[in-house]
Amino acid sequence: MSGTSMIARRRSRTLATVSTLFLITWLIVAAFPFLWTVWGSFKVESDFFSRESWLNALFGVYTEMQTGAPFTGDGYYGAWITRDFWRAVVNTAIVTLCVTVISLTIGTLGGYALARSGHRYAFWILIAALVFRAMPHITLVSGYLLPFFELNIWGHLATSIVVLVAINQPFTLWMLHSFFLSIPKDLDESAMVDGCTRFQAFRWVVIPVMWPGVITTGLFSFLLAYNDFAVTAMLLSQDNQTMVPKISSFLGSIQEQGNVMFAVAAVVSATAPLFLLVMFFQRQIVSGLTAGAVKG
Amino acid sequence: MPHKTFLAFILPAVIAMLLFIALPIVSVIVQSLYVEHEQVLEEVENCGPFGCTTEVRVDAEATAALKSADPLGRFNGLGTFFNRSHLAVSEIGVILADNDGLGDIAARIYNLPFYKALLFTLSYTFIVTPLGMILGFLIALSVNSVSQVLKGPVIFFSLLPMIITPLIGSLILFWMINSQGILGSALQALFNDPTLSLKASTPLTWLTLFVYGVWTAAPFSFVVFYAGLQTVPGDTLESAMIDGASRWERVRYVIIPHLGPLATFVALVQLMDNFRVFEPIVGFSAEANATSLSWLVFNDLQGESTQLFGSAAATSLLTIAGVIVLLSPVLVRTWREFSNKA
Amino acid sequence: MAEIRLKNVTKRWGDFVGVQKFDLDIADKEFLVLLGPSGCGKTTTMRMIAGLEDITDGEIWLGDRMVNKLEPKDRDISMVFQSYGLYPNMTVYENIRFPLKVRKVPKDQHDERVMKAAEMVELKDFLDRRPAALSGGQRQRVALARAIVREPTAFLMDEPLSNLDAKLRVSTRAQIKNLHHTLKTTTIYVTHDQIEAMTLADRVVVMNKGVVQQVGTPTDIYDKPANTFVAGFIGSPAMNLVDGELRDGVFEAGKVRVTGLPTTHNGKVTLGFRAEDATIVPEGGELSAPVYSMELLGDASMISFRVGGELVSIKAAKDYRAEIDEQVHAAIPAEICHLFDSKTGARLGA
Numbered sequence: 001m002s003g004t005s006m007i008a009r010r011r012s013r014t015l016a017t018v019s020t021l022f023l024i025t026w027l028i029v030a031a032f033p034f035l036w037t038v039w040g041s042f043k044v045e046s047d048f049f050s051r052e053s054w055l056n057a058l059f060g061v062y063t064e065m066q067t068g069a070p071f072t073g074d075g076y077y078g079a080w081i082t083r084d085f086w087r088a089v090v091n092t093a094i095v096t097l098c099v100t101v102i103s104l105t106i107g108t109l110g111g112y113a114l115a116r117s118g119h120r121y122a123f124w125i126l127i128a129a130l131v132f133r134a135m136p137h138i139t140l141v142s143g144y145l146l147p148f149f150e151l152n153i154w155g156h157l158a159t160s161i162v163v164l165v166a167i168n169q170p171f172t173l174w175m176l177h178s179f180f181l182s183i184p185k186d187l188d189e190s191a192m193v194d195g196c197t198r199f200q201a202f203r204w205v206v207i208p209v210m211w212p213g214v215i216t217t218g219l220f221s222f223l224l225a226y227n228d229f230a231v232t233a234m235l236l237s238q239d240n241q242t243m244v245p246k247i248s249s250f251l252g253s254i255q256e257q258g259n260v261m262f263a264v265a266a267v268v269s270a271t272a273p274l275f276l277l278v279m280f281f282q283r284q285i286v287s288g289l290t291a292g293a294v295k296g
Numbered sequence: 297m298p299h300k301t302f303l304a305f306i307l308p309a310v311i312a313m314l315l316f317i318a319l320p321i322v323s324v325i326v327q328s329l330y331v332e333h334e335q336v337l338e339e340v341e342n343c344g345p346f347g348c349t350t351e352v353r354v355d356a357e358a359t360a361a362l363k364s365a366d367p368l369g370r371f372n373g374l375g376t377f378f379n380r381s382h383l384a385v386s387e388i389g390v391i392l393a394d395n396d397g398l399g400d401i402a403a404r405i406y407n408l409p410f411y412k413a414l415l416f417t418l419s420y421t422f423i424v425t426p427l428g429m430i431l432g433f434l435i436a437l438s439v440n441s442v443s444q445v446l447k448g449p450v451i452f453f454s455l456l457p458m459i460i461t462p463l464i465g466s467l468i469l470f471w472m473i474n475s476q477g478i479l480g481s482a483l484q485a486l487f488n489d490p491t492l493s494l495k496a497s498t499p500l501t502w503l504t505l506f507v508y509g510v511w512t513a514a515p516f517s518f519v520v521f522y523a524g525l526q527t528v529p530g531d532t533l534e535s536a537m538i539d540g541a542s543r544w545e546r547v548r549y550v551i552i553p554h555l556g557p558l559a560t561f562v563a564l565v566q567l568m569d570n571f572r573v574f575e576p577i578v579g580f581s582a583e584a585n586a587t588s589l590s591w592l593v594f595n596d597l598q599g600e601s602t603q604l605f606g607s608a609a610a611t612s613l614l615t616i617a618g619v620i621v622l623l624s625p626v627l628v629r630t631w632r633e634f635s636n637k638a
Numbered sequence: 639m640a641e642i643r644l645k646n647v648t649k650r651w652g653d654f655v656g657v658q659k660f661d662l663d664i665a666d667k668e669f670l671v672l673l674g675p676s677g678c679g680k681t682t683t684m685r686m687i688a689g690l691e692d693i694t695d696g697e698i699w700l701g702d703r704m705v706n707k708l709e710p711k712d713r714d715i716s717m718v719f720q721s722y723g724l725y726p727n728m729t730v731y732e733n734i735r736f737p738l739k740v741r742k743v744p745k746d747q748h749d750e751r752v753m754k755a756a757e758m759v760e761l762k763d764f765l766d767r768r769p770a771a772l773s774g775g776q777r778q779r780v781a782l783a784r785a786i787v788r789e790p791t792a793f794l795m796d797e798p799l800s801n802l803d804a805k806l807r808v809s810t811r812a813q814i815k816n817l818h819h820t821l822k823t824t825t826i827y828v829t830h831d832q833i834e835a836m837t838l839a840d841r842v843v844v845m846n847k848g849v850v851q852q853v854g855t856p857t858d859i860y861d862k863p864a865n866t867f868v869a870g871f872i873g874s875p876a877m878n879l880v881d882g883e884l885r886d887g888v889f890e891a892g893k894v895r896v897t898g899l900p901t902t903h904n905g906k907v908t909l910g911f912r913a914e915d916a917t918i919v920p921e922g923g924e925l926s927a928p929v930y931s932m933e934l935l936g937d938a939s940m941i942s943f944r945v946g947g948e949l950v951s952i953k954a955a956k957d958y959r960a961e962i963d964e965q966v967h968a969a970i971p972a973e974i975c976h977l978f979d980s981k982t983g984a985r986l987g988a
């Protein structure tokens with residue numbers, strides 16, 4: 001009796017060790033690239049891309065030699081000021097903010113209707129949204145370009161915003177729909193009996209209860225707009241570029257000039273907001289990812 | 297909810313989707329039937345000290361005029377679909393008619409741009425999806441047994457590869473595996489081969505992209521499976537323990553069946569996302585060794601002066617067809633369930 | 639002026655009939671109870687009156703207005719939901735005030751009316767709590783207060799007591815009865831608990847599978863069930879029903895034989911009688927059979943027999959004892975018997 005439990009305990013201890021080791025490995029794999037790049041962004045190129053030893057990147061031998069200090073903000077200065085990265089940051093802020101707000105506004109209305117209508121067409125709209133959700137964005141972009149050139153609306157921030165809102169809708173509708181389903185129907189019905197129109201019930205009774213769902217969905221709309229490359233790279237003119245296409249355009253021009261550190265600095269700058277986002281909204285992100293899973 | 301109210305609520309969302317998702321698909325269909333105008337050529341006589349020569353030149357002005365008069369180009373029917381850059385029907389015919397065995401057929405078909413991209417896209421989709429799910433599941437199992445205080449930070453770091461902008465994520469990895477980057481030089485040291493470069497060979501490039509794919513895909517599976525693990529019925533688990541099930545048997549007979557429906561959901565989402573793989577190819581500058589369907593479209597559209605709308609549209613349509621095929625099991629099942637219910 | 643008239647109201651979803659030709663006049667100030675088993679269409683009927691569900695066919699009149707096409711908010715009725723439907727983001731006070739606010743009742747009346755409603759349901763101490771911080775019974779009373787605060791033309795209550803424990807149910811039931819007496823507002827009350835129906839109702843509507851079975855006072859329903867469904871549904875235990883042959887006023891079914899039934903009907907019938915009306919007798923009697931089981935209820939003993947395929951129960955004095963399989967006799971005089979047509983289940987005679 002005690003013998004078997006000893007074996008069992010030993011085996012479970014081995015298992016625990018293996019699983020801990022595995023987890024540590026994963027955490028390194030997941031996080032190390034970011035830490036390394038953040039660290040390296042304060043070095044000069046010959047350290048970060050060192051021909052001699054990777055230790056140079058750690059201690060900044062050439063950085064010290066060239067700038068007199070082990071850390072340098074040259075990359076950031078070059079990207080933000082010399083290459084006008086700040087402008088892309090402003091554009092990104094405008095685009096993501098507008099996309100999030102508009103997506104949520106029309107998405108909550110639509111998601112609510114889909115969750116409360118028992119009619120068949122609601123079901124078919126959801127299925128159509130699922131198919132739309134699967135469309136690779138670049139294929140849609142290839143549909144936009146020519147008409148947008150002809151209509152003379154290519155290149156503007158507003159155009160990209162509208163397009164991103166639309167591309168975002170299928171996902172937003174699905175997610176909000178499943179959040180609305182979790183709110184009892186009795187709530188809006190009592191409001192309507194109490195004297196509200198459908199819209200007032202939605203606005204005064206349902207939405208106040210829905211905030212967690214709305215915030216979660218908003219995070220994902222934000223991420224979609226923020227992370228997009230296909231739409232913003234193809235639909236924005238040079239002046240209106242947001243961060244991601246701007247970074248990609250750095251690669252073309254800067255690498256040759258030997259200023260790849262501009263791109264590294266820009267990448268780190270663009271990653272920072274995402275870090276903060278996960279830090280503050282981890283729970284909402286997790287609940288959003290699972291909301292779709294449980295209901296959808 | 298009455299039809300009128302429903303319509304009022306859903307209209308903005310539906311209009312947005314119709315105008316910017318459904319209509320573009322129509323636009324793609326139309327564009328795919330047209331092809332760029334041929335360039336207008338003119339003969340110019342060049343007279344120099346050694347006499348006159350006639351030269352054929354592109355009349356840029358006339359070409360531009362033609363283009364602006366009729367931006368769609370000229371009608372080409374289904375021609376674009378069958379040309380060398382797409383389905384390459386006649387090339388395949390030639391290859392099939394005259395070849396040195398299967399290996400030769402495969403190699404030559406692989407050299408056709410569309411098939412090359414298709415092969416990579418499918419390999420990426422069907423290798424990264426299961427591997428990412430397995431990795432995510434294992435992470436979820438390990439995180440589940442970690443003490444409560446550590447869970448927050450562990451989840452935080454695990455989420456990073458997923459929420460990172462795909463282009464930026466691939467750039468970060470790309471810089472590290474660069475032969476002068478930390479991973480690149482570590483590999484060179486490991487294999488004692490100073491010329492080793494992950495960018496140089498096709499298999500290594502593919503491998504790199506797959507690794508990147510699993511790296512970004514795993515966190516999603518992890519989060520969903522982790523949430524699923526929280527809802528595993530404790531009673532069932534305990535009665536399995538009393539019945540004498542080992543740890544592995546409990547995973548096999550209680551946990552995995554419980555997560556089954558979640559796995560279907562994750563697989564569906566991941567298939568859709570991986571099928572449109574595109575940014576990593578740009579980020580890793582991998583186009584010499586690996587291209588995807590989305591990248592082909594991007595490449596056609598990117599040309600500064602000569603954007604190949606027709607060609608991009610044809611590839612887009614073939615991609616959309618691929619998506620539909622991918623989704624068809626779900627669609628068929630939904631349809632069945634629905635018509636059974638009605 | 640708040641009688642409610644339902645004219646052949648019907649609700650269908652596709653082929654499924656939720657409510658079939660509901661036809662009823664509800665008088666002003668009446669307390670009407672809809673009673674029936676789960677899924678019989680009670681909630682659906684009520685939701686159609688409230689305007690939350692479209693009507694497939696028929697008309698609903700509130701006073702002299704035909705309200706088929708009116709929005710819920712324009713019907714001036716209030717409703718208490720089974721799960722209360724309280725607004726979780728508002729305090730108790732705000733919950734009760736909400737109907738006044740959205741109906742643009744002048745602000746200076748709000749406080750007074752909320753206080754009055756809260757007082758009626760004894761909620762004054764909880765006004766600044768959120769619903770999440772209340773017990774089930776308190777939530778229930780908030781829902782009641784919210785319904786009465788605006789003095790509507792009618793109340794609809796959908797199983798308002800079903801989430802309460804037995805004790806609370808009794809006291810809240812009394813409170814509702816008292817409220818109705820004070821406010822004198824037409825009330826439609828849904829329940830599947832017959833005690834609630836009997837104690838509260840002026841009239842009871844018994845429904846089954848979407849069809850109205852009987853409308854009448856609680857006494858009517860209990861004493862003169864219109865058909866075998868009502869007979870088998872009302873009362874605890876329900877009425878004993880025995881299938882048999884009727885010939886010249888004599889009913890016969892194996893171990894049961896009742897004579898002197900005042901009817902001219904002949905043929906297959908169902909005979910019904912209540913357990914408490916029959917008595918155990920030492921000799922003779924209309925029923926003679928071995929005991930199938932005996933249960934002690936505290937105030938009585940319940941003896942049951944197998945007759946045909948059915949169990950027949952008879953109430954005996956609380957100190958009566960019998961062994962299982964012991965042969966026992968019972969008196970079922972013709973006066974306590976009800977007769978129903980075997981085929982249609984409809985009541986025969988008065």
Ligand SMILES: Nc1ncnc2c1ncn2[C@@H]1O[C@H](COP(=O)(O)OP(=O)(O)OP(=O)(O)O)[C@@H](O)[C@H]1O
Pocket residue numbers: 118651654655656674675676677678679680681682683830
């Ligand atoms: N939206 C709907 N679509 C189809 N059938 C429905 C719908 N709503 C209700 N039903 C059906 O109508 C019937 C009556 O439902 P209803 O809710 O009125 O029952 P009920 O008498 O209130 O039952 P309970 O006592 O369980 O509350 C049920 O069989 C139900 O399944």
Ligand SMILES: [Mg+2]
Pocket residue numbers: 680681682796
């Ligand atoms: Mg009900």
